Amino acid sequence: MIILLAFTVKENPQTLWILPVLLLLSWSMYAYSKLQLLISKDAIIFRGGLNPHHIQWQDITKIDMYGAGKYDTPIINIYYKNRKLEIARSTYLHNQFNKIIGLLEMKVSDDLFTARYIMTRKKLS
Template sequence: MGELLTEEVFSAPKWQKITYRILSILVFALGINVLMIKEAGWLLFLAPLIFFISVSMFVYTRQKLIISNDEIRLVGGFKRYFISWNAITKVDMMRLGKYKTPTATIYYAGGQLKLNKIFYLEPQFKRILLLLEAKTNPEIFTKTYWEARSQISQDWGLEK
């Protein structure tokens, strides 16, 4: 288990953050317009859902994954995760969906944390996988993790 020189922070790309924040404001304005309709009837029940979507889009842009020598932290969202390296019991990865997008799942004493390539994009997701492999025992990685890892490492040029 190697030591990290500095704490590494991973988040959504800047263009994605800007896009989602602008859309969040527009969806919030839509919610206000729905509330201002005089005889909205059943449409009024959509306002809380619209506001929830707006807040969720904004919170999504604030999420950060922080990997340090002590722990893995996911902050900025509705739920925060603080996972000690010793608490990790298993790491699994599957390729999901039409485009076989890799999703790594970290199992720890208190639950699980899913890390998706869609959120972090390829360069950051590569780095996250390499840090996980450097900081944890190889025995906790499942067979499906190594199979998915070998499939994507050809495309990404990851060294074993």
């Protein structure tokens, strides 16, 4: 691909702007494939990305969920130790996202869920 791009730039210098776009696209696809969300009996671990998170279940102070965008895509916010982990439905398959919600509701006490979470959860059901 790089050889083809170098040949194209040599023949037509106006296509030089394509190189940074292709590099950014390839890096973002690589970085996206390395994201991991692990939910264990002790903690929630989010690896990859710019801000890795390691959340113990007892450190969670609040869990909120809201619908964003044109189609009200659900996004879960987990607040802990003055930080926030955002889990978007668009990142996971439907069944995976439902499993994440189920595990959160099983591990965390009911008083940590906000009213907006409960309303959005009813819309998903």
